[in-house]
Amino acid sequence: MAASSSRMLLACALLHMLVLSVSAEIKAAVGPSQREDDRPTEFAAMARGREEESAAMESVERVFEGRVVPGWKEQVTVRAVAVSAVLGGMFSVIVMKLNLTTGIIPSLNVSAGLLGFFLLTSWTKLLHKAGVVGVRPFTRQENTVVQTCVVACSGIAFSGGFGSYIFAMSDRISDQSGEVRDEHNIKNPSLGWMIGFLFIVSFLGLFSVVPLRKIMIIDYKLIYPSGTATAHLINSFHTPQGAKLAKMQVKTLGKFFVMSFSWGFFQWFYTGGDGCGFMSFPTLGLEAYRNKFFFDFSATYVGVGMICPYLVNISVLLGGVISWGIMWPLIEQKKGDWYPADLKPSSLRGIVGYRVFISIALILGDGLYNFLKVMTRTTTALVMQVRAMMSEPTLPISGGNAGDGVAGQTPEETFDDKRRTELFLKDQIPNWLALGAYVLIAAVSIATLAIFTVGAWSDASDGGIIAALAACGVMIGIVSTASDLTQDFKTGYMTLASPRSMFVSQVIGTAMGCVIAPSVFWLFYKAFNDIGMPGSEYPSPNALVYRNMAILGVQGLGSLPKHCLDLCIGFFVAAIAVNLARDLAPPSAARFVPLPMAMAIPFYLGPYFGIDMCIGSLVRFVWDRLDGPRAKAFAPPVASGLICGDGIWTLPQSVLALAGVKPPICMKFLSRSVNVKVDEFISTLPSSS
Numbered sequence: 001m002a003a004s005s006s007r008m009l010l011a012c013a014l015l016h017m018l019v020l021s022v023s024a025e026i027k028a029a030v031g032p033s034q035r036e037d038d039r040p041t042e043f044a045a046m047a048r049g050r051e052e053e054s055a056a057m058e059s060v061e062r063v064f065e066g067r068v069v070p071g072w073k074e075q076v077t078v079r080a081v082a083v084s085a086v087l088g089g090m091f092s093v094i095v096m097k098l099n100l101t102t103g104i105i106p107s108l109n110v111s112a113g114l115l116g117f118f119l120l121t122s123w124t125k126l127l128h129k130a131g132v133v134g135v136r137p138f139t140r141q142e143n144t145v146v147q148t149c150v151v152a153c154s155g156i157a158f159s160g161g162f163g164s165y166i167f168a169m170s171d172r173i174s175d176q177s178g179e180v181r182d183e184h185n186i187k188n189p190s191l192g193w194m195i196g197f198l199f200i201v202s203f204l205g206l207f208s209v210v211p212l213r214k215i216m217i218i219d220y221k222l223i224y225p226s227g228t229a230t231a232h233l234i235n236s237f238h239t240p241q242g243a244k245l246a247k248m249q250v251k252t253l254g255k256f257f258v259m260s261f262s263w264g265f266f267q268w269f270y271t272g273g274d275g276c277g278f279m280s281f282p283t284l285g286l287e288a289y290r291n292k293f294f295f296d297f298s299a300t301y302v303g304v305g306m307i308c309p310y311l312v313n314i315s316v317l318l319g320g321v322i323s324w325g326i327m328w329p330l331i332e333q334k335k336g337d338w339y340p341a342d343l344k345p346s347s348l349r350g351i352v353g354y355r356v357f358i359s360i361a362l363i364l365g366d367g368l369y370n371f372l373k374v375m376t377r378t379t380t381a382l383v384m385q386v387r388a389m390m391s392e393p394t395l396p397i398s399g400g401n402a403g404d405g406v407a408g409q410t411p412e413e414t415f416d417d418k419r420r421t422e423l424f425l426k427d428q429i430p431n432w433l434a435l436g437a438y439v440l441i442a443a444v445s446i447a448t449l450a451i452f453t454v455g456a457w458s459d460a461s462d463g464g465i466i467a468a469l470a471a472c473g474v475m476i477g478i479v480s481t482a483s484d485l486t487q488d489f490k491t492g493y494m495t496l497a498s499p500r501s502m503f504v505s506q507v508i509g510t511a512m513g514c515v516i517a518p519s520v521f522w523l524f525y526k527a528f529n530d531i532g533m534p535g536s537e538y539p540s541p542n543a544l545v546y547r548n549m550a551i552l553g554v555q556g557l558g559s560l561p562k563h564c565l566d567l568c569i570g571f572f573v574a575a576i577a578v579n580l581a582r583d584l585a586p587p588s589a590a591r592f593v594p595l596p597m598a599m600a601i602p603f604y605l606g607p608y609f610g611i612d613m614c615i616g617s618l619v620r621f622v623w624d625r626l627d628g629p630r631a632k633a634f635a636p637p638v639a640s641g642l643i644c645g646d647g648i649w650t651l652p653q654s655v656l657a658l659a660g661v662k663p664p665i666c667m668k669f670l671s672r673s674v675n676v677k678v679d680e681f682i683s684t685l686p687s688s689s
Contacts, residue, residue: 060235061416064140064496072427072498075141076505083119084146084505087112088153088512089520094647095154096520098300099163100531100538102601102609106304109151109230111253111640116146117237118250140238141497145505147230148488152481152509153516159480160198160513162521163540165469168547172532173540177348177547185465189525194518200441201474202510205482206503207437210429213489213499218421227490234495245633253637253644260299260645267297268653270667279537282669289669291324292606301609303642305616306635311591312598313613319599320607328355338562345534348548353561356548359603361568365575366597373583420493427498468550481510527654541605575600 091108098105120138127135160166167173169187179185187193216222236242271277279296282289305313331354335341343350348357485506492502530536532543552560560568575596582593602610616639623631670678 060494061419061496063239064235067139069423069496070136070139070141072500072504074136075139075145075497075501076508077136077142077145079120079123080142080145080505081149081508083116083123084149084153084509085512087115087119087146087150088509089516090644090648091150091154092157092513092516092520093650094644095157096162096517096524097538097647097650098304098643099158099542100524100540102301102605103163103542104301104304104601104609105158106307106639106643107226108154108640108643109147109226110233110636111644112150112154113143113147113230113233113237114246114249114253114637114640116150117143117234117246120146121243140234140495141492141501143234143237144231144488144491144495144497145501147234148491148502148505149509149512151488152484152506153513155480155484156198156202156510156513157517157520159476160194160202160517160521161473161476162517164542164546165473165476166194166197167532167540167543168469168550169466170532170543173543173547176532176534176544177551179348179551187466189521191518191522194521195515197470197473198477198514198518199511201477202481202514203437203441203507204474205478205480206485206506206510207435207441208478209482209486209489210503211431211435213429213486214425216486217490217493218424222490224487224490227487228494230487231491231494234491249634249637252634253641256638256641257645257648260303260642261649262645263297263299264646264649264653268649268656269663270665272663273666273668276663276666276668278667280667280669286669286671291329292320292602292608293324293611294608295611295615296608298609298612299642299646301612302616302619303639303646305613306620306639306642308613308617310617310621311595313610313617315594315596315598316602316610317607317614318594320602320610322599323355323358323603324606327358348551349561354564354567355604356545357552357560357564357568358571359600360545360549361572362575362596362600362603365572366579366595366600369576369579373579420496423496424493424499427500429500429503464554465547465550468553469546472546472550481506523654524650527657539605545604 091112094108095105120142124135124138161168166189169189171181171186171188174181174186217224237246267278271279279298280289281294281297283295284293288294328351331338332351335351339350339353345352347353485503488502488506489499491497492499524531524538528536528538531538532540578593578596582590585593620631620635623635
């Protein structure tokens with residue numbers, strides 16, 4: 001069983017690395033605008049000015065040179081924490097909804113930074129108008145604290161396992177996997193143990209990266225694209241032109257938030273039964289609807305499509321066409337040959353097994369390739385940098401002109417680097433504190449999870465599946481929080497926010513998330529009785545995937561249906577081959593090679609949300625062509641408004657469900673022949689007076 005547990009941990013690690021790579025791919029910014037606005041409008045000037053400020057990295061600190069940088073205690077303010085709590089709760093609801101539907105989580109950093117800027121700017125203005133004296137000015141460092149705290153809080157809603165390993169422990173997901181129910185391998189969600197588990201596993205990653213912050217950011221100058229992009233955004237907000245544009249963006253976000261929220265409210269009235277409402281609209285015909293090809297009028301995934309790269313959206317749709325359009329209909333014709341015809345629909349020994357394990361094979365193939373690629377490139381880059389540092393002369397050598405500065409750098413870059421390094425090294429976090437806290441928390445975690453460790457050495461009948469899922473959760477918690485904090489250190493470095501304020505705000509946000517995220521999940525779990533069930537509003541597909549990974553690690557490959565292993569091997573190799581082809585192809589051709597991990601997502605769920613995302617892509621594509629600068633500036637706020645409005649509607653929807661209030665209308669679509677039968681049946685019923 002030890003070998004099985006090891007296989008499970010390795011598979012879980014690869015799966016989570018791929019989940020992170022999916023998120024990274026989705027969080028990548030859409031490319032630059034296609035054309036410039038020819039009209040000399042005020043907006044075009046602001047957009048160009050802000051773009052120049054962001055692009056001209058070397059001059060950023062010259063812009064803020066006359067401003068005093070507050071100490072770290074003045075950066076982590078009460079108002080910043082209060083705003084972070086409000087936004088953290090809001091974004092946790094949004095992330096939880098996405099996590100329980102398809103598991104595709106776009107970047108919400110832009111929205112967090114933008115809304116944090118808007119709320120705290122409004123806060124300070126209102127206090128000034130009220131005549132309150134001594135109001136501390138709102139700084140970009142405080143803005144960075146809010147963004148860090150919000151993302152840390154909402155990040156727990158994703159990494160906390162509510163749509164994956166925690167929910168995978170439940171009897172609801174166990175029943176879908178087709179295994180014989182064993183109480184040793186079931187642990188249903190409960191608010192108390194979920195909060196406790198998250199507090200145990202979510203802080204180890206924070207202390208593990210603290211000793212590495214100087215090496216990674218100052219010595220090796222690693223880029224950390226997400227942290228760098230967020231820093232550029234926050235820096236631009238705190239310039240006159242950036243503040244004016246940010247106000248317009250917030251107004252746009254609010255407008256589409258209201259529209260999306262209202263659309264969700266309107267749709268609710270027509271969902272008074274199973275298979276009712278706009279989400280069941282057979283837009284491409286009834287036969288296509290049975291194979292998951294339809295547009296479900298989701299504002300959320302139209303918004304996701306607007307901010308995802310085109311290649312991600314096309315890859316998702318292509319994966320849906322290959323699986324639900326070609327493969328599954330062909331495999332279903334083998335019913336009775338490849339798998340028994342009398343299995344229940346959710347059994348892994350039937351068609352569901354092919355859907356789940358082939359998608360896992362694609363995910364693991366893509367994850368393994370990207371893991372090896374990143375490790376190889378990182379190791380090579382670090383070796384080259386170390387060699388370059390060792391070969392540098394001890395004393396600086398002039399490059400010719402005294403004003404030219406260091407060779408290959410401009411004077412402005414040298415000024416920025418010196419300024420940022422000075423502030424970054426000023427408020428250091430003692431290594432003894434980080435290491436001591438890490439040892440203490442690790443000891444508490446090991447003592448608390450001893451039962452899972454014992455289970456990992458046992459077999460499936462003694463809780464091996466739960467042990468594997470719990471171990472997976474520990475690993476995910478460490479990796480996710482460590483990754484987030486490293487990105488935040490980079491953001492803080494570029495906005496002159498203190499490392500201490502970054503660390504403290506990350507700790508505060510993580511602590512918030514350990515309470516808010518389980519509470520939000522508990523609200524979903526209690527409000528929607530069919531959560532986690534296939535075909536429901538919140539199917540939580542990743543939970544079944546994680547459960548099946550645990551079963552595969554414990555029981556071995558004998559649990560797969562006929563020829564499933566052969567197909568899995570083929571798609572595993574195909575994922576590696578496609579990635580290799582994209583890396584070897586010239587850039588002009590590589591941008592047309594699909595992404596295997598994005599293709600894998602609809603293999604189990606179906607392509608319906610891919611259609612939504614492609615519609616969002618089409619809107620963005622047309623907008624880019626008609627008005628490139630405006631699209632580049634306002635597409636993210638529009639998309640965020642659509643995502644946030646539809647996500648926040650879930651709160652009143654949950655309250656209505658808990659109160660027993662049901663929608664008054666069922667809008668359902670039938671074929672003509674079925675409708676005739678329904679009419680005939682109704683005509684036989686006695687008429688009511």
